[in-house]
Structures are given as C-alpha cells and as structure tokens.
Amino acid sequence: xxxxxxxxxxxxxxxxxxxxxxxxxxxxxxxxxxxxxxxxxxxxxxxxxxxxxxxxxxxxxxxxxxxxxxxxxxxxxxxxxxxxxxxxxxxxxxxxxxxxxxxxxxxxxxxxxxxxxxxxxxxxxxxxxxxxxxxxxxxxxxxxxxxxxxxxxxxxxxxxxxxxxxxxxxxxxxxxxxxxxxxxxxxxxxxxxxxxxxxxxxxxxxxxxxxxxxxxxxxxxxxxxxxxxxxxxxxxxxxxxxxxxxxxxxxxxxxxxxxxxxxxxxxxxxxxxxxxxxxxxxxxxxxxxxxxxxxxxxxxxxxxxxxxxxxxxxxxxxxxxxxxxxxxxxxxxxxxxxxxxxxxxxxxxxxxxxxxxxxxxxxxxxxxxxxxxxxxxxxxxxxxxxxxxxxxxxxxxxxxxxxxxxxxxxxxxxxxxxxxxxxxxxxxxxxxxxxxxxxxxxxxxxxxxxxxxxxxxxxxxxxxxxxxxxxxxxxxxxxxxxxxxxxxxxxxxxxxxxxxxxxxxxxxxxxxxxxxxxxxxxxxxxxxxxxxxxxxxxxxxxxxxxxxxxxxxxxxxxxxxxxxxxxxxxxxxxxxxxxxxxxxxxxxxxxxxxxxxxxxxxxxxxxxxxxxxxxxxxxxxxxxxxxxxxxxxxxxxxxxxxxxxxxxxxxxxxxxxxxxxxxxxxxxxxxxxxxxxxxxxxxxxxxxxxxxxxxxxxxxxxxxxxxxxxxxxxxxxxxxxxxxxxxxxxxxxxxxxxxxxxxxxxxxxxxxxxxxxxxxxxxxxxxxxxxxxxxx
Amino acid sequence: xxxxxxxxxxxxxxxxxxxxxxxxxxxxxxxxxxxxxxxxxxxxxxxxxxxxxxxxxxxxxxxxxxxxxxxxxxxxxxxxxxxxxxxxxxxxxxxxxxxxxxxxxxxxxxxxxxxxxxxxxxxxxxxxxxxxxxxxxxxxxxxxxxxxxxxxxxxx
Numbered sequence: 018x019x020x021x022x023x024x025x026x027x028x029x030x031x032x033x034x035x036x037x038x039x040x041x042x043x044x045x046x047x048x049x050x051x052x053x054x055x056x057x058x059x060x061x062x063x064x065x066x067x068x069x070x071x072x073x074x075x076x077x078x079x080x081x082x083x084x085x086x087x088x089x090x091x092x093x094x095x096x097x098x099x100x101x102x103x104x105x106x107x108x109x110x111x112x113x114x115x116x117x118x119x120x121x122x123x124x125x126x127x128x129x130x131x132x133x134x135x136x137x138x139x140x141x142x143x144x145x146x147x148x149x150x151x152x153x154x155x156x157x158x159x160x161x162x163x164x165x166x167x168x169x170x171x172x173x174x175x176x177x178x179x180x181x182x183x184x185x186x187x188x189x190x191x192x193x194x195x196x197x198x199x200x201x202x203x204x205x206x207x208x209x210x211x212x213x214x215x216x217x218x219x220x221x222x223x224x225x226x227x228x229x230x231x232x233x234x235x236x237x238x239x240x241x242x243x244x245x246x247x248x249x250x251x252x253x254x255x256x257x258x259x260x261x262x263x264x265x266x267x268x269x270x271x272x273x274x275x276x277x278x279x280x281x282x283x284x285x286x287x288x289x290x291x292x293x294x295x296x297x298x299x300x301x302x303x304x305x306x307x308x309x310x311x312x313x314x315x316x317x318x319x320x321x322x323x324x325x326x327x328x329x330x331x332x333x334x335x336x337x338x339x340x341x342x343x344x345x346x347x348x349x350x351x352x353x354x355x356x357x358x359x360x361x362x363x364x365x366x367x368x369x370x371x372x373x374x375x376x377x378x379x380x381x382x383x384x385x386x387x388x389x390x391x392x393x394x395x396x397x398x399x400x401x402x403x404x405x406x407x408x409x410x411x412x413x414x415x416x417x418x419x420x421x422x423x424x425x426x427x428x429x430x431x432x433x434x435x436x437x438x439x440x441x442x443x444x445x446x447x448x449x450x451x452x453x454x455x456x457x458x459x460x461x462x463x464x465x466x467x468x469x470x471x472x473x474x475x476x477x478x479x480x481x482x483x484x485x486x487x488x489x490x491x492x493x494x495x496x497x498x499x500x501x502x503x504x505x506x507x508x509x510x511x512x513x514x515x516x517x518x519x520x521x522x523x524x525x526x527x528x529x530x531x532x533x534x535x536x537x538x539x540x541x542x543x544x545x546x547x548x549x550x551x552x553x554x555x556x557x558x559x560x561x562x563x564x565x566x567x568x569x570x571x572x573x574x575x576x577x578x579x580x581x582x583x584x585x586x587x588x589x590x591x592x593x594x595x596x597x598x599x600x601x602x603x604x605x606x607x608x609x610x611x612x613x614x615x616x617x618x619x620x621x622x623x624x625x626x627x628x629x630x631x632x633x634x635x636x637x638x639x640x641x642x643x644x645x646x647x648x649x650x651x652x653x654x655x656x657x658x659x660x661x662x663x664x665x666x667x668x669x670x671x672x673x674x675x676x677x678x679x680x681x682x683x684x685x686x687x688x689x690x691x692x693x694x695x696x697x698x699x700x701x702x703x704x705x706x707x708x709x710x711x712x713x714x715x716x717x718x719x720x721x722x723x724x725x726x727x728x729x730x731x732x733x734x735x736x737x738x739x740x741x742x743x744x745x746x747x748x749x750x751x752x753x754x755x756x757x758x759x760x761x762x763x764x765x766x767x768x769x770x771x772x773x774x775x776x777x778x779x780x781x782x783x784x785x786x787x788x789x790x791x792x793x
Numbered sequence: 794x795x796x797x798x799x800x801x802x803x804x805x806x807x808x809x810x811x812x813x814x815x816x817x818x819x820x821x822x823x824x825x826x827x828x829x830x831x832x833x834x835x836x837x838x839x840x841x842x843x844x845x846x847x848x849x850x851x852x853x854x855x856x857x858x859x860x861x862x863x864x865x866x867x868x869x870x871x872x873x874x875x876x877x878x879x880x881x882x883x884x885x886x887x888x889x890x891x892x893x894x895x896x897x898x899x900x901x902x903x904x905x906x907x908x909x910x911x912x913x914x915x916x917x918x919x920x921x922x923x924x925x926x927x928x929x930x931x932x933x934x935x936x937x938x939x940x941x942x943x944x945x946x947x948x949x
Contacts, residue, residue: 044829
C-alpha cells in the first residue's frame, strides 16, 4: 500500500470553466417555463390599467363561459388569506395590508385584480380580455417629492401625507463638525428608478397532491427556503407540506429576492382546482409588477477643511417606496445610510430617511440595493468638494482614505470595516492609464475646444449579508457535504445560485480540500425537500457566507475521514492529502474511495464514530465583508449632440481572495454593464397618472453589446479575515463602483462650461442642454 | 380553424394542426417540446427566441408557426452533432460567455449568423452583429471573447 502521493495542483485561484455550462449551451436546462405536467392549466392575471382607482364591480360572466376556462378568482376569493409579506421592521413603519388580489381599490398600474385559469395559455389570455372591471379612476401621485407636498393625493387614504416611515441615524457630532468646517458643499442627487430586467421573467408552477395534502411550488426565485416558510404562512398550511423547487433561474439581480402575490396565488389555485397550474409573467408584467430598484432623491451636505480633510456628512434621503412594501422595501435605504461615509475616515454623520408611498410598483433590492445610491452620493460629493477647493480628485481621496493601519475600522455608522488597502486599487488604476499623461492630454483637448473628462470613483461596499442580527430572517448559510460510498461527493448548499457559478467555485473548494477531481463533485441547490434550510443568494453572499459554511462542513468530514484512515492503517496519526490518508511513520496510505467504502460498510468503526460520511454546517458570519476598489473612466462628449463616448473603462476591484478569476471577471463586467445602464440610459418613467411609460423593452434602454465599452478589469487582493476562504464577494462591485465614475467623468468633461452636477441617466438630450446652458 | 403545417426541426419532420395565431416560439416549445429557444420579451427586442429558419436567424416570438410551413428550422438543440459541441458552443463555454444562460441559446444562434455573414469580424462588427440580442448578466465582454475565440479556432 505504500505509494507516493503527489498533492494535485490547487484549483482555488485558477481559471476553470463552469460545470453548469453544458446544459445551458445546449438548450437542455430546465427553466420554469420548461416544466410541463399532465393536466397542467394556465393562469392569466387581469391587472389594473390605472395608477389609482376604486373598483366598482367586476363582471366575469363572459370570461367564465369561454370554453376551456375552469376558474376565475377575484379579491373576495382570497380575502381570508394572508398578505404579501414585508420582513423589514422599523419603528413606526406603516405597512399596508397587501392582499394577493386587489379588494375595493387599486394602487398602481399592474395591480392584480383577477386571475383566469384555463386549459391553455391562449384561452386564458382571451378570457382575461373578457373580464370587465368597472373602475372609478382617482388622482395618483408618482413622484416622491410631489407625494410629500401639501395636498398631494393620498396613496393610501388612511395615511394622508404618504409617509410610511421616517428614520434617523447619526454618529459622532455632526453639528459641531459643520460649525468648525471651513467649507460646506451641498447637492441634490437622484438615483432614478430602475427596472431590474432579468431576461427570464418570473414564473410559478404549483402542483397539489390531494392524497398527501402536499404542495410543490416551482418558482424562479433567489430564496427557495424563505419562500417556502412565507408562502406556508400566507396560505396557513403546514410548512412541511410545502416543497419549493427552484429550477434553472434566468437571472435575478434582486428582483427574485422576494415573495410575490403570484407565488401564493398559484399555490392557492392549484389546491382549489386540484390541477397543476402555471403562470409565466409577460415582459410587460415584469416591468409593471416585479419590483423596481433605486428611486432616491438625496440631499447631501459635505463639510471639510480647506486642505481637503472631510469632517462631516449630512443626508436627507427621500425613498420612493411605491404603493406597497415588498419583502425588504423599507430596509433598502437604511443600507444607503450605513455606507454613506464611503471608505473615508471622517466620523461625523447624520441621516434622515423619509419613506414615501407613491402609485408605482414597489421598489426593493436591485443589484447593490442601497449601496450604489450611497456610493454615488459620496463619490459625487467628494468630486464637488474637490472642484470647490481646486484640488485634484485623486489627491482629495488619498488624503481622506481610512489608513491601512486603522483596520478593523469602526465607522460613524456603526460598522466595522474588516480589511483594506484603499489606495492600492486607485494607484493601480492611475498607473494603468498614466494619469498624469491623461491630464496633460485633457489640457490640450480643452485648448482645442474638445470636452474630455476623467472620472474616478473609489468605492467600498458592505457584502456577505450578513450577520443574523442585521437581517430579518437569519444571515447565516448552510452546507451539507456527503461523500457517497463510491467516493463521489455531493454538496447541498442553502445558497441558491442562479448564474453566479457556485456549482463550479464550490467544486473547486471541495476538490482542494478533499483532494478529489472536480468532476467527482456535484453541487445541488434549490429544492427544499433535498437541501437543508438555507437563506439564499443575494447581497454578494453566495461564496462569502455559503462558501464558508461549505469550508467548515468539509473540515468536519476531513476529521472523520482521518479517523477511518487511522483505523484502516492501524495508525495513531494520519494526514489527509491528495485524496489519500497517509501514515507518515510507515508511509502507507489508503485512498479516498477506500475510506468512503469503509465508512459505509462499517465492518469496523473508529472509537466513538458513527458510520457514514455526511456533515452539515450552519455558519454564522461574525461580520459583513467590505470589498472596495477604484473605477476610472475616460470620456469624451460631443459638443453638438451631447453624446458620450466612453474611451476607457478601468476597473480595479478588491473582492478579497479570488477563487475563479474567470467568474470574477464575469461578475465585474455584468455589474459594470448595469452601472453604466443606470449612468447613461436606463430610467423607469411614470407619468403623473401612474402609467409606466417605459413599459416594454422597446422603451426601456437596456445596455446592448455595441454600446458597451471594453472593460479593463484587474484586481488587488486583500483577504477578508471574516471567513476562512478570505473572500469578500463580487456580485455587486461593478454596479456600485461604476455610476459615479461615469458621472464624475462627464461632469469633469463639462466643467469648463461651468457644469457642476448632472443627474442620471446622462442622456444626450440632458447633456446637450447642459452644454447649451453652459454656453449661455 | 386549425391549419396543417409540415416543417423540419433540427432535421426531423413535424406535421401538426395549429391555430393560425400560434407563435412559432410557442409551437417549438409547446408542440415540438423543445427547451432551447426561450421567451424573453415577446416584442423582438431581446432575441432569446432566436432560431435559424432556412439558414437565417429569426426571432421566433414574432412570427407565426404557419409561416414556417414547409421550411427548415434549426434551434440550439440542433447544433451539437453526435454529442460534439459546435465550435461556437464550445467557445461560449471556454470564454465564460454566459452566466444565467437564459439568453444563451438565442445569443449562440445570432453568433452563428454573424459568423456565417462575416467569418472574420472585428470587435466592432461582433458587437453590432449581436445588438439584437440582450444579455443582462455578462456585460457582453465574454460573449465578444467567445465569438473571437470561435473565429481563431476556425483559423480564418
């Protein structure tokens, strides 16, 4: 048995192509709409065409007579069921009762009013058109500042004024800081409403098994376990009789981190009609009924010394909540407050949030969720201050960064930044573009009358959500690792990835820890009957929390394997390396497969050891992680048309230790695309009556291939001490770092014309007007 | 009033009675039971439903099944021959040209069309060739790399 064991090359840190791809590139993956069942019916939802209206009556007769229609449900049918849940709690929060279907009133365009169920999706849609709803339209309000104005229509008649909550936080002594400051700059900055736009819309299939009194709910969701608990609550059914299965999910970006009326409705309907029922959202429904993101109007005041030392920041934040509170709606702006100081060391802040009801679809978590708004604010304010003081935006940032010797760093908002070297990515970005040379080029361009800009953002983000006290329903994550009798490895993760690639990165971690080939590892997720309870994938937590849980489960298994190895080798101490247990004294070894077999055959057992090789670990993180980085944008603006050309996009991100650089690059690119979308093109526009003007992809300007610049992505690597993998999370970095770098660049380009600030999106029309205004 | 149509999908003959209003994408997914072409927008913007019709890439969400009568459809399922991936599929895998994968079948079909029209495209030509297909995950950069890599493999 004596063999030479060579430790296989470590896979963590390597560019490995993904395990999940073969099914995706061949069209053989199973997304929600690919699920078909015998006897399956189709639901179509009748929705409000009005932003606000009273329902005087609903006539379903003609629809009900249509052949193929089996059932129609309206508000009265579901009045006894629970509400769509809001999991956030804030003092004094007004939570409207969010019925699954409208009762006597509709509050936004798209508000579900009735459901038609038919044998075929075309028939369901035909029948939905036959339902007559008699509306009495009411005045609506869609702009959060207008909603706060005296005499504005009340979104919820019981709460005139439209304030859902106010929230105050302060740290240090902001009044004293402002009193002692030598300069104060102020700016109103908006982060417009955005539509997340996963290319796969939402969808639900519900299957009731009457014999077992059990229900299987398939949903395109980011949070299968939380969905199960909460839908069971809405329906009043035992949680253990409800199984949630998440098939392949075609993108989420936060929009599927929620519990929606349709999920509970389909579960309810399947029981009523005793048949499987499917509902797949149309794109128009996705735009009008799935949560939107952002929706901020922020008033910032930044106080500083004349030498550029920042001393305090005030923020009045108006959050457009929409008509209802979805799962995390009111919590999102509180994340903005947490990150409002950015990565700067000043310790005096105050923030006042006003959460405002409007006749729009609710806002909630969309990629970045509160942190892009915060970063956009502080990074714009730093540039505005630098301009005021005549300082270089690089110099002012370097002067104010938290120093490398100050970690762990306690912030004015009560956080503890884990680790960082904030100047490193900035210096790297500057070096890559030859910053001094660029500034010379800019001077020359300006002499020629060209509008060239250089914009920087140095961002920090709060990731790896998060310690349980900070989240409404647990911030831990779970992993089970099973070494099968044949030595194959099955991982079950409570994080529910949907494009992030954890089937690959987790297999890399397992391969390194256990010394098995990656191809022997299967990562299973998204089925509550198979996978132990978990929280889900959002807030850049999949690997930073779920991966850590996996790491600890693997350590438990390794310890157990060593016990079996020692028994088989008659040794008191063995090492586990390269997929073998080795007795260093004798040089003898047993293979991974031999140990697995011995553990299950159990002819002999080590002392105090049970048969089998299965370990489950629920890992509670001691802190968040805090990735950071620097994005630098070189732009040129066309004086005649206002069009912006991004000449260079340099992203230097520090997401801690990198497990797979290929996948990290993908996350950065995708994040930057969504940040650029916000900076340049995207905006959900409601008119004053509550109509969503950008209600289809024909009207909502999503980034396209030919519009994207080449992203020059690189990294610094500062491990996080929070988890054993040293990872920080990278899902949202690109989005958070991007928008201020773009806007800073364009404002820099226009600064010779006296332009000091522009709100997103920087459409050619808006930029052209600014140029024209500057000339005047 | 249903109409009888006969067409070839991925080299196999199909004959069915369909409603004239049935969209080709619904025919492919619901009647022919394919899972490769996806529905993303129903307005010809996103391209997730892209398939080849008589050798040209079309968006199958905005044409009727009856319009495909007598014609030849190739979907993503028809690309890999005898278990060997098409070079463009292989390139998407190698270059991480997908994340959630939902746009991928349509994106690969659009890339096939692009390369058929222009076997050695510049980066700019690749980007313009794919502007009718939306991806929300990748920022397109790895998709561009995938197309470039398929070109390099083809040795053009």
